[in-house]
Amino acid sequence: MILETFPVGPLACNCTILGDEEAGEAIVIDPGDEAGRIAGRLTELGLKLKQILVTHAHIDHVGGALRLKRLTGAPILLNENDLPLLAMMDEQAGWLGVAPPETAPPDGPLADGQFVGLEKYAAQVLHTPGHTQGSVCLHFAPQKLLIAGDTLFAGSIGRTDLPGGDYGQIIHSIQTRLLPLPDETRVVTGHGLETTIGAERRSNPFLRGQ
Numbered sequence: 001m002i003l004e005t006f007p008v009g010p011l012a013c014n015c016t017i018l019g020d021e022e023a024g025e026a027i028v029i030d031p032g033d034e035a036g037r038i039a040g041r042l043t044e045l046g047l048k049l050k051q052i053l054v055t056h057a058h059i060d061h062v063g064g065a066l067r068l069k070r071l072t073g074a075p076i077l078l079n080e081n082d083l084p085l086l087a088m089m090d091e092q093a094g095w096l097g098v099a100p101p102e103t104a105p106p107d108g109p110l111a112d113g114q115f116v117g118l119e120k121y122a123a124q125v126l127h128t129p130g131h132t133q134g135s136v137c138l139h140f141a142p143q144k145l146l147i148a149g150d151t152l153f154a155g156s157i158g159r160t161d162l163p164g165g166d167y168g169q170i171i172h173s174i175q176t177r178l179l180p181l182p183d184e185t186r187v188v189t190g191h192g193l194e195t196t197i198g199a200e201r202r203s204n205p206f207l208r209g210q
Protein backbone atom coordinates (compact mmCIF):
# COMPACT_ATOMS: atom_id res chain seq x y z
CA MET A 1 0.00 0.00 0.00
CA ILE A 2 1.23 3.46 -0.87
CA LEU A 3 0.31 5.98 1.82
CA GLU A 4 1.61 9.52 1.47
CA THR A 5 0.34 12.39 3.60
CA PHE A 6 1.61 15.92 3.03
CA PRO A 7 0.39 19.41 3.94
CA VAL A 8 -1.19 21.57 1.24
CA GLY A 9 -2.26 25.21 1.16
CA PRO A 10 -1.81 28.09 3.60
CA LEU A 11 -3.57 26.24 6.46
CA ALA A 12 -1.43 23.11 5.93
CA CYS A 13 -4.31 20.69 5.49
CA ASN A 14 -3.00 17.13 5.42
CA CYS A 15 -3.74 15.66 1.99
CA THR A 16 -3.38 11.90 1.62
CA ILE A 17 -2.65 9.74 -1.40
CA LEU A 18 -3.53 6.09 -0.77
CA GLY A 19 -2.59 3.77 -3.58
CA ASP A 20 -2.53 0.15 -4.68
CA GLU A 21 0.70 -0.18 -6.63
CA GLU A 22 -0.29 -3.55 -8.16
CA ALA A 23 -3.59 -2.27 -9.53
CA GLY A 24 -2.10 1.12 -10.36
CA GLU A 25 -4.99 2.91 -8.65
CA ALA A 26 -5.29 5.52 -5.94
CA ILE A 27 -7.66 7.67 -3.95
CA VAL A 28 -6.92 11.17 -2.70
CA ILE A 29 -8.35 12.44 0.55
CA ASP A 30 -8.72 16.17 1.26
CA PRO A 31 -7.05 17.91 -1.71
CA GLY A 32 -7.48 21.29 -0.07
CA ASP A 33 -5.08 23.09 -2.41
CA GLU A 34 -2.16 22.47 -4.80
CA ALA A 35 -4.15 20.21 -7.13
CA GLY A 36 -1.44 20.37 -9.77
CA ARG A 37 1.16 19.12 -7.33
CA ILE A 38 -1.12 16.27 -6.21
CA ALA A 39 -1.84 15.24 -9.79
CA GLY A 40 1.87 15.39 -10.56
CA ARG A 41 2.66 13.09 -7.67
CA LEU A 42 0.03 10.60 -8.86
CA THR A 43 1.69 10.61 -12.27
CA GLU A 44 5.12 10.04 -10.71
CA LEU A 45 3.72 7.10 -8.76
CA GLY A 46 2.02 5.70 -11.88
CA LEU A 47 -1.39 5.71 -10.19
CA LYS A 48 -4.79 6.42 -11.77
CA LEU A 49 -7.05 8.39 -9.47
CA LYS A 50 -10.37 6.61 -8.76
CA GLN A 51 -12.00 8.82 -6.13
CA ILE A 52 -11.55 12.19 -4.44
CA LEU A 53 -12.82 11.89 -0.86
CA VAL A 54 -13.44 15.05 1.15
CA THR A 55 -13.76 14.66 4.94
CA HIS A 56 -15.67 17.95 5.23
CA ALA A 57 -16.40 21.07 3.20
CA HIS A 58 -14.05 23.56 4.85
CA ILE A 59 -12.12 25.51 2.22
CA ASP A 60 -8.73 24.15 3.32
CA HIS A 61 -9.91 20.55 2.75
CA VAL A 62 -12.10 20.90 -0.36
CA GLY A 63 -10.51 23.88 -2.13
CA GLY A 64 -8.50 21.89 -4.69
CA ALA A 65 -11.03 19.12 -5.27
CA LEU A 66 -12.69 20.44 -8.42
CA ARG A 67 -9.35 21.25 -10.03
CA LEU A 68 -8.05 17.77 -9.21
CA LYS A 69 -11.22 16.29 -10.69
CA ARG A 70 -10.67 18.26 -13.89
CA LEU A 71 -7.05 17.08 -14.06
CA THR A 72 -7.82 13.40 -13.43
CA GLY A 73 -11.49 12.74 -14.18
CA ALA A 74 -12.05 11.25 -10.72
CA PRO A 75 -15.39 11.83 -8.96
CA ILE A 76 -15.68 13.87 -5.77
CA LEU A 77 -17.49 12.36 -2.77
CA LEU A 78 -18.73 14.46 0.16
CA ASN A 79 -21.26 13.93 2.95
CA GLU A 80 -24.52 15.65 2.05
CA ASN A 81 -24.78 17.38 5.44
CA ASP A 82 -21.90 19.64 4.37
CA LEU A 83 -23.61 20.89 1.19
CA PRO A 84 -24.62 24.15 2.95
CA LEU A 85 -20.95 24.76 3.86
CA LEU A 86 -19.87 24.01 0.30
CA ALA A 87 -22.34 26.65 -0.86
CA MET A 88 -20.67 29.18 1.49
CA MET A 89 -17.29 29.12 -0.25
CA ASP A 90 -17.18 32.89 -0.82
CA GLU A 91 -17.80 33.47 2.89
CA GLN A 92 -15.21 30.83 3.86
CA ALA A 93 -12.65 32.47 1.58
CA GLY A 94 -13.47 35.76 3.27
CA TRP A 95 -12.55 34.28 6.67
CA LEU A 96 -9.06 33.66 5.28
CA GLY A 97 -8.80 36.67 3.01
CA VAL A 98 -8.15 34.52 -0.05
CA ALA A 99 -9.87 34.20 -3.41
CA PRO A 100 -12.67 31.61 -3.34
CA PRO A 101 -11.85 28.39 -5.20
CA GLU A 102 -14.35 27.19 -7.75
CA THR A 103 -16.52 24.38 -6.42
CA ALA A 104 -19.28 22.15 -7.76
CA PRO A 105 -21.77 19.79 -6.14
CA PRO A 106 -20.17 16.42 -5.32
CA ASP A 107 -20.58 13.48 -7.68
CA GLY A 108 -21.61 11.18 -4.86
CA PRO A 109 -22.25 10.95 -1.13
CA LEU A 110 -20.09 9.86 1.79
CA ALA A 111 -22.86 8.38 3.90
CA ASP A 112 -22.42 6.60 7.21
CA GLY A 113 -21.66 2.93 6.70
CA GLN A 114 -20.85 3.27 2.99
CA PHE A 115 -17.69 1.59 1.69
CA VAL A 116 -15.42 3.71 -0.50
CA GLY A 117 -11.88 3.57 -1.78
CA LEU A 118 -10.08 0.86 -3.71
CA GLU A 119 -10.95 -2.79 -4.23
CA LYS A 120 -7.97 -3.89 -2.15
CA TYR A 121 -8.09 -1.00 0.33
CA ALA A 122 -11.70 -0.17 1.14
CA ALA A 123 -12.73 2.26 3.85
CA GLN A 124 -15.98 2.41 5.77
CA VAL A 125 -17.41 5.90 6.19
CA LEU A 126 -17.99 6.95 9.81
CA HIS A 127 -20.23 10.02 10.00
CA THR A 128 -18.74 12.02 12.89
CA PRO A 129 -20.55 15.37 13.03
CA GLY A 130 -19.41 18.14 15.36
CA HIS A 131 -16.55 19.98 13.61
CA THR A 132 -19.07 20.36 10.79
CA GLN A 133 -22.41 18.63 10.28
CA GLY A 134 -21.06 16.58 7.38
CA SER A 135 -17.67 15.63 8.85
CA VAL A 136 -16.68 12.02 8.23
CA CYS A 137 -13.77 9.78 9.13
CA LEU A 138 -12.60 6.98 6.83
CA HIS A 139 -11.82 3.67 8.53
CA PHE A 140 -9.63 1.13 6.77
CA ALA A 141 -10.23 -1.66 9.30
CA PRO A 142 -7.91 -4.37 7.89
CA GLN A 143 -5.09 -1.83 7.69
CA LYS A 144 -5.89 -0.44 11.17
CA LEU A 145 -5.91 3.04 9.65
CA LEU A 146 -8.22 5.99 10.27
CA ILE A 147 -8.28 9.18 8.21
CA ALA A 148 -9.82 11.55 10.74
CA GLY A 149 -10.19 14.88 8.94
CA ASP A 150 -10.61 17.65 11.52
CA THR A 151 -12.53 15.52 14.03
CA LEU A 152 -9.57 14.19 16.06
CA PHE A 153 -6.04 15.60 16.31
CA ALA A 154 -2.96 14.53 18.25
CA GLY A 155 -3.79 15.90 21.69
CA SER A 156 -6.74 17.96 20.49
CA ILE A 157 -10.06 17.92 18.64
CA GLY A 158 -11.53 19.97 15.81
CA ARG A 159 -12.76 23.48 16.49
CA THR A 160 -16.50 23.88 16.86
CA ASP A 161 -16.87 27.67 16.73
CA LEU A 162 -17.49 27.91 12.98
CA PRO A 163 -20.96 27.53 11.36
CA GLY A 164 -22.18 23.95 11.75
CA GLY A 165 -19.86 23.26 14.69
CA ASP A 166 -21.16 21.68 17.91
CA TYR A 167 -18.87 20.85 20.85
CA GLY A 168 -21.14 18.30 22.53
CA GLN A 169 -21.69 16.59 19.20
CA ILE A 170 -17.97 16.24 18.33
CA ILE A 171 -17.23 14.77 21.77
CA HIS A 172 -20.13 12.33 21.30
CA SER A 173 -18.91 11.42 17.81
CA ILE A 174 -15.38 10.70 19.05
CA GLN A 175 -16.64 8.73 22.07
CA THR A 176 -19.09 6.58 20.19
CA ARG A 177 -17.40 6.14 16.79
CA LEU A 178 -13.64 6.56 17.21
CA LEU A 179 -12.61 5.51 20.72
CA PRO A 180 -14.15 2.03 20.26
CA LEU A 181 -11.63 1.35 17.47
CA PRO A 182 -8.56 -0.77 18.35
CA ASP A 183 -5.84 1.05 20.31
CA GLU A 184 -3.23 0.42 17.63
CA THR A 185 -5.31 2.14 14.94
CA ARG A 186 -3.08 4.67 13.21
CA VAL A 187 -4.81 8.06 12.92
CA VAL A 188 -3.93 10.42 10.06
CA THR A 189 -5.26 13.78 11.21
CA GLY A 190 -6.43 16.75 9.16
CA HIS A 191 -3.61 18.98 10.41
CA GLY A 192 -0.34 18.25 12.16
CA LEU A 193 1.02 14.99 13.48
CA GLU A 194 -0.29 11.45 13.23
CA THR A 195 -1.44 9.67 16.37
CA THR A 196 -3.16 6.45 17.43
CA ILE A 197 -6.55 5.77 19.00
CA GLY A 198 -4.81 4.34 22.09
CA ALA A 199 -2.65 7.44 22.57
CA GLU A 200 -5.66 9.75 22.31
CA ARG A 201 -7.78 7.60 24.62
CA ARG A 202 -5.00 7.77 27.23
CA SER A 203 -3.85 11.35 26.98
CA ASN A 204 -6.09 13.62 24.88
CA PRO A 205 -7.13 16.34 27.38
CA PHE A 206 -10.52 16.80 25.65
CA LEU A 207 -11.36 13.12 26.18
CA ARG A 208 -10.27 12.71 29.81
CA GLY A 209 -12.68 10.60 31.77
CA GLN A 210 -14.59 9.57 28.66
Ligand SMILES: [Zn+2]
Pocket residue numbers: 056058061131150
Ligand atom coordinates in the same frame (compact mmCIF):
# COMPACT_ATOMS: atom_id res chain seq x y z
ZN1 LIG B 1 -12.10 21.95 9.12
